[in-house]
Amino acid sequence: xxxxxxxxxxxxxxxxxxxxxxxxxxxxxxxxxxxxxxxxxxxxxxxxxxxxxxxxxxxxxxxxxxxxxxxxxxxxxxxxxxxxxxxxxxxxxxxxxxxxxxxxxxxxxxxxxxxxxxxxxxxxxxxxxxxxxxxxxxxxxxxxxxxxxxxxxxxxxxxxxxxxxxxxxxxxxxxxxxxxxxxxxxxxxxxxxxxxxxxxxxxxxxxxxxxxxxxxxxxxxxxxxxxxxxxxxxxxxxxxxxxxxxxxxxxxxxxxxxxxxxxxxxxxxxxxxxxxxxxxxxxxxxxxxxxxxxxxxxxxxxxxxxxxxxxxxxxxxxxxxxxxxxxxxxxxxxxxxxxxxxxxxxxxxxxxxxxxxxxxxxxxxxxxxxxxxxxxxxxxxxxxxxxxxxxxxxxxx
Numbered sequence: 001x002x003x004x005x006x007x008x009x010x011x012x013x014x015x016x017x018x019x020x021x022x023x024x025x026x027x028x029x030x031x032x033x034x035x036x037x038x039x040x041x042x043x044x045x046x047x048x049x050x051x052x053x054x055x056x057x058x059x060x061x062x063x064x065x066x067x068x069x070x071x072x073x074x075x076x077x078x079x080x081x082x083x084x085x086x087x088x089x090x091x092x093x094x095x096x097x098x099x100x101x102x103x104x105x106x107x108x109x110x111x112x113x114x115x116x117x118x119x120x121x122x123x124x125x126x127x128x129x130x131x132x133x134x135x136x137x138x139x140x141x142x143x144x145x146x147x148x149x150x151x152x153x154x155x156x157x158x159x160x161x162x163x164x165x166x167x168x169x170x171x172x173x174x175x176x177x178x179x180x181x182x183x184x185x186x187x188x189x190x191x192x193x194x195x196x197x198x199x200x201x202x203x204x205x206x207x208x209x210x211x212x213x214x215x216x217x218x219x220x221x222x223x224x225x226x227x228x229x230x231x232x233x234x235x236x237x238x239x240x241x242x243x244x245x246x247x248x249x250x251x252x253x254x255x256x257x258x259x260x261x262x263x264x265x266x267x268x269x270x271x272x273x274x275x276x277x278x279x280x281x282x283x284x285x286x287x288x289x290x291x292x293x294x295x296x297x298x299x300x301x302x303x304x305x306x307x308x309x310x311x312x313x314x315x316x317x318x319x320x321x322x323x324x325x326x327x328x329x330x331x332x333x334x335x336x337x338x339x340x341x342x343x344x345x346x347x348x349x350x351x352x353x354x355x356x357x358x359x360x361x362x363x364x365x366x367x368x369x370x371x372x373x374x375x376x377x378x379x380x381x382x383x384x385x386x387x388x389x390x391x392x393x394x395x396x397x
Contacts, residue, residue, distance in 0.1 A: 001116030001139055002231060003104040004146035005123060007083070008134040008155035010100035012042035014079055015069050017132050026066040031056025039071050043155055076100075079131065086126045090119050095231045101150075103143055105231035117160055124158060141166065144227035148177050166225035171198035178222050180215065182245060182329060184288055197223050215290040241282070242266045243332025249288045250328045257314060263333045264313055268306030271335065277302035278335035281309050283316040286330035295320045302339055309335060 007013065011029040016022045028050060030039035036056035048063035059066060080099040087094045090113055093105035106119045113119045120137045127135050136157035138149025145166060149159035161169045175181050175189050175197060192211075194200050200208075201223040208216035221227070242263040250256055260283075271278060279302045286292040297312040313333050 001105075001107060001110075001141060002143055002146040003106055003116065003120050003123070004138040004140075004143070004150040005083075005087070005102055005104065005120075005127075006136050006138075006150045006154075007100035007127075008136055009040055009042045009046075010133075011040035011071060011076055012045075013133050014072075014076055016042060018075070022067060022069075026050070026063050028056075028059055028063075028066050028068045029071050030068075031059050032068045032070060079133070082131060083127060083133075086123060086130070089126075090123060092233065093231045094233060103146065103231045120158065120160075124156075128156075142225070142227040143229050143231065144179065144222055145169065145225060147179070148173070151177070167201070170223065170225060171196065171201075173197045175200050175219075175223075178219060180219065180245070180330075184249065184329065185290065212290045213292065215286070215292055238338055239334055239336035240267055240270055240278070240338070241284070241332055241334025243284060243330060243334075245330045246328070250331075251326050253318070253326060256317065256326075256328060256331055259331055260313055260317055260333060261310060263331070264310045265306055267333055267335055268304060268309055271304040271338070276338050276340060277304045278309075278339075279303075279337035280335065281312040281316070282334045282336065283313050283320075284330070284332035284334065285317075285321060285328055287324070288327040288329055292330075293321060298337075302337065309333070 012027045015027055015029060024044065026045035026048060027042040028038055028045050029041070030036055031054070038050060038052055038054045038056060038059050040052055041050040041059070045059075045063060045066055048066070050059045050062055050066065056068070060068075076099055084094065084096065084102070087102060087104055091104050091106050091109045093108070095103045097103070104123075106113070106116050109119060110116060113122065116139050120139045124135055124137050127133055134156045136150045136154045136159075138146040138151070138157075138159050138161070140146040140149050140161035141163050145161045148170075149161050150157065152159050173196065174186075175194060176186050178197065178200075181189070189195070189200065192203075194203065200219065203220070205217060205220040208220040210216075212219070244259060244263065250259075280296055280298045282294055282296040284292065284294050295316040297316060299308060299312065303309075
């Protein structure tokens with residue numbers, strides 16, 4: 001069985017915990033300056049319609065008495081590390097998606113700690129009693145169902161999908177609960193009379209594929225509770241990727257480049273953390289009509305230097321995509337052909353990457369100590385918080 005553990009309003013919850021005088025009041029992290037964007041809002045603030053990625057001035061208009069606090073990435077990273085330590089008490093199979101959520105495979109832990117439901121309860125209790133933070137837990141036979149289950153009863157939710165009940169669990173839910181179904185997709189499906197997962201499942205898979213391509217087939221599989229992905233820790237992954245689904249379609253190339261740089265930085269850090277190198281860089285892009293394209297570039301030799309990944313990915317984005325109107329709902333980058341860092345005898349004609357490696361090392365140390373927002377490439381400064389919209393971290397074994 002798989003657990004999905006999702007911290008509830010993580011940044012805001014940490015602020016409330018560290019400053020008890022904030023409890024019970026509308027708390028907004030970020031959005032303090034005129035052009036600022038909300039990074040997180042507690043559940044009191046959400047009752048006024050405030051949500052992540054909202055411009056700060058709009059949040060203030062919705063709730064003039066909200067308390068706006070500056071984000072503290074170093075603090076959130078520190079607490080996230082404590083949460084991961086709790087996870088690892090129960091299983092080594094932990095796949096972090098971000099600072100505030102992770103998948104856990106507890107199948108092999110049940111002989112030690114009891115059924116998966118009990119393990120989930122213990123983790124939720126440990127986080128609550130030891131860290132004084134709320135979290136929601138989904139327990140299910142696969143990652144897709146566990147993710148949905150953890151989202152249903154926030155905050156402090158606990159939802160179980162027992163084997164054999166998967167289709168009944170999904171049937172009444174809105175199609176918006178399915179990964180990859182944003183507002184635009186929801187409208188297109190509604191135009192076909194499809195509003196619930198049960199209605200989606202009733203559409204033959206070949207028809208979904210003919211109308212929406214491979215993405216339609218993907219949606220059809222999820223509507224049938226089919227998800228074969230494993231929970232894979234970084235150190236055993238054969239490919240590592242990060243992708244981001246935008247709340248609103250992006251039509252500006254420079255904004256896409258900013259996001260691509262941010263995602264590339266994350267992939268490079270994870271490779272170096274586990275002393276791995278990769279040779280193939282893959283760009284993934286999905287347009288507003290669900291058309292999805294992948295473009296790959298194989299490097300001359302394996303590397304974990306972020307700048308080399310970035311050059312390849314940026315070229316793929318700028319020069320190797322179809323000639324069509326730019327309106328993008330998902331962007332991702334992945335690396336594959338991963339191997340342990342080898343000793344490489346360099347040619348006289350190879351680029352000397354020693355300075356780039358040193359730069360990566362310094363950036364990694366700063367990030368490890370102060371959090372993912374502490375140091376950024378200049379290009380990615382235009383990127384909003386990752387919490388601004390759905391973020392999917394995909395690892396394949």
